[in-house]
Amino acid sequence: MADTNGSFWLPPQSSTVAAASDSLFDFIYWLNVIFFVGITVATVYFVVRYRRKSDDQLATSKVAHNTVIEAAWTFIPLVLLVVCFAWGFRLFLHQSVAPGDALQIEVRAQQWSWGFAYGNGTQTLNELYVPAGRPVKMLISSKDVLHSFFVPDFRVKADAVPGRYTSVWFEAMEPGEHQIYCTEYCGTSHSGMLGTVKVLPADEFDKMYKQGMWPGQTGAGRDPVEWGAELFTSKTCNACHSVDGTRLVGPSLKGVFGKQEPITGGPAVAVDENYIRESIMDPNAKIVEGYPPAMPSFKGQLTDDQISALIAYIKSLK
Numbered sequence: 001m002a003d004t005n006g007s008f009w010l011p012p013q014s015s016t017v018a019a020a021s022d023s024l025f026d027f028i029y030w031l032n033v034i035f036f037v038g039i040t041v042a043t044v045y046f047v048v049r050y051r052r053k054s055d056d057q058l059a060t061s062k063v064a065h066n067t068v069i070e071a072a073w074t075f076i077p078l079v080l081l082v083v084c085f086a087w088g089f090r091l092f093l094h095q096s097v098a099p100g101d102a103l104q105i106e107v108r109a110q111q112w113s114w115g116f117a118y119g120n121g122t123q124t125l126n127e128l129y130v131p132a133g134r135p136v137k138m139l140i141s142s143k144d145v146l147h148s149f150f151v152p153d154f155r156v157k158a159d160a161v162p163g164r165y166t167s168v169w170f171e172a173m174e175p176g177e178h179q180i181y182c183t184e185y186c187g188t189s190h191s192g193m194l195g196t197v198k199v200l201p202a203d204e205f206d207k208m209y210k211q212g213m214w215p216g217q218t219g220a221g222r223d224p225v226e227w228g229a230e231l232f233t234s235k236t237c238n239a240c241h242s243v244d245g246t247r248l249v250g251p252s253l254k255g256v257f258g259k260q261e262p263i264t265g266g267p268a269v270a271v272d273e274n275y276i277r278e279s280i281m282d283p284n285a286k287i288v289e290g291y292p293p294a295m296p297s298f299k300g301q302l303t304d305d306q307i308s309a310l311i312a313y314i315k316s317l318k
């Protein structure tokens with residue numbers, strides 16, 4: 001199967017379940033259109049047809065009830081709603097129960113990024129690598145508050161709940177890239193909690209899975225400052241740190257390199273490579289005075305190459 005175009009309302013269908021999901025959407029949509037038009041037309045007609053024409057006209061009709069009509073408007077909607085429920089429940093079960101041979105990937109949501117942990121021991125941040133044409137099961141959890149993992153092109157959505165695991169599965173049809181959204185309001189930078197599913201050809205995926213390194217994790221041949229600037233956005237550092245001096249959840253990083261920063265409950269610290277690295281891996285070790293201990297640890301989620309590029313970029317922010 002290949003990706004197909006979506007509709008006016010829906011994005012392209014890029015997973016094996018998308019077409020079935022859209023059929024149900026279309027059914028409910030047209031059902032609503034038919035009832036909306038029918039009820040509106042009937043209402044307008046009755047208002048005009050049975051309006052009170054003079055002051056001495058009886059205000060209310062003497063008709064008490066009509067068993068046939070009442071039975072019809074009870075039974076027909078009941079059947080339609082049971083059809084919607086049964087159809088939706090079948091799809092829900094289908095998406096909830098992953099095939100036995102599905103590749104499992106852990107999704108760890110946190111304010112405000114997506115961590116992914118693979119069976120080969122690797123981790124990535126905001127970039128999810130999956131093979132095309134194979135079922136993948138997402139085992140989802142949250143480190144802090146409610147989030148929700150949403151890939152519109154796959155028609156896949158599942159809440160990330162602190163203290164428990166939820167799961168959902170999908171099979172991407174073709175290599176390509178798809179947007180991940182957080183679709184449960186989770187604080188200041190909820191709308192910036194974005195990621196990308198990178199669907200690789202299955203053989204390419206297998207090769208990288210075995211060697212334990214993903215394409216976006218090395219900066220070979222790249223300018224570190226440029227790459228760092230890209231990472232600063234793609235890893236959602238920008239959700240909490242501005243680069244123009246504006247105060248967000250965390251301190252702005254403009255001109256911060258080489259400065260002395262006052263630390264809550266400790267001596268001031270010089271912002272150098274080691275302090276930045278420590279702040280990424282163990283953010284609560286030395287918190288800049290006046291800021292909350294809000295940053296999660298990115299230990300294991302960024303490679304040494306990526307951290308070096310981020311440091312190079314932060315150095316460049318004059």
Ligand code: CUA
Nearest residue numbers: 147182186190
């Ligand atoms: Cu995470 Cu909204």
